[in-house]
Amino acid sequence: MKVAVLGTGIMGQGVVRTLLHEGHDVTAWNRTRDKAEPLGGVGATVVDTAREAVDGAEVVVTVLFDGEAVLGVLREATSPVDPTAASDATAALGTSADGPVWVQASTIGAADTARVVDLAAERGVPLVEAMMLGTKKPAETGKLVMLSAGAPDLLARVQPVLDAMGAKTITAGDSVGQGTALKLAANAWIASVTAAAAQSLALTRTLGLDPQLFLDAIEGGHADTPYAHIKGASMIAGEYPAQFALDGLRKDVSLMREAATAADAGFDTSLLVALAGLYGTASDRGHGGDDIAAVHAAFTD
DSSP: OEEEEEOOSHHHHHHHHHHHHTTOEEEEEOSSHHHHGGGGGGTOEEOSSHHHHHTTOSEEEEOOSSHHHHHHHHHHHHSOSSTTOOSGGGSOTTOSTTSOEEEEOSOOHHHHHHHHHHHHHHHTOOEEEEEEESOHHHHHHTOEEEEEESOHHHHHHHHHHHHHHEEEEEEEESSTTHHHHHHHHHHHHHHHHHHHHHHHHHHHHHTTSOTHHHHHHHTTSTTOOHHHHHHHHHHHHTOOOOSSBHHHHHHHHHHHHHHHHHHTSOOOOHHHHHHHHHHHHHIIIIITTSBGGGGGHHHHO
16 A cells, blocks of 8 residues: 655654555655655655655554644645645645545544544544554564554555554544543553562662562562563663653653543542653653653662
8 A cells, every 4th residue: 555654753663664564655754854764765755745745645644743743744734735726736635535544643642632633524534543552663563553443444444554563453443532542541551560660670779689689570470571571671771772762651641641630530640640750750860762661760860
């Protein structure tokens, strides 16, 4: 399929490479072209504008940082070439029945997702969402878990792209926003277990022991998880090459709190508040661009 990927940060680059490996024809765009340029060397077509990327695509995948970025790119790529003209030649891109399906894959929270849904409806853009559960390596190897939502017929049209991006797809519902809700819940788990591993390793060291002993103690037991060993090794080494940037997860924790509060269901946000504090401290200590394992710095620096 002809796919446009808008946004080539850590995750977007991995998605482009995976789609190319699976035989898709990929056009890549990034606001800062330098970040997209290396993808030209592996077979992607790199363009200067989001409009160019979308033109002729069957599927458009947005992999951007936040809601404002998604809304801005959607407006830019679907605005008429000449707003004063009414001819078909100047119609908004992607608004015809055979135009591209937009796959919103950015974690932007419930409120901004609703704004994107409204803008897509206003512009006549077919929209689904497919949140990406995973980090850099799964993105590069097609091993993400895709959390999709939207009209079944539209999801069927984009399924070959989701299959290329992920090892499996979990459909959260037929309304865009339900995939976002599931992603926030899943990332709450990631934020919690990463911070918990950091706390236990730091506590082990504080109490005078080698922190590796904590990982040895849980290994093979019911409380064990491979994730603790992956992130734990990074924490013990004090090296945090970004697989999932800490400031990205910090942003997501804020979105979790906003969504839970807006739902007005008596949800206790105490743990989310604590997580926001820990990731905020690590970011303030210079680790915002590092991997989320750098939350360890909140306990030790």
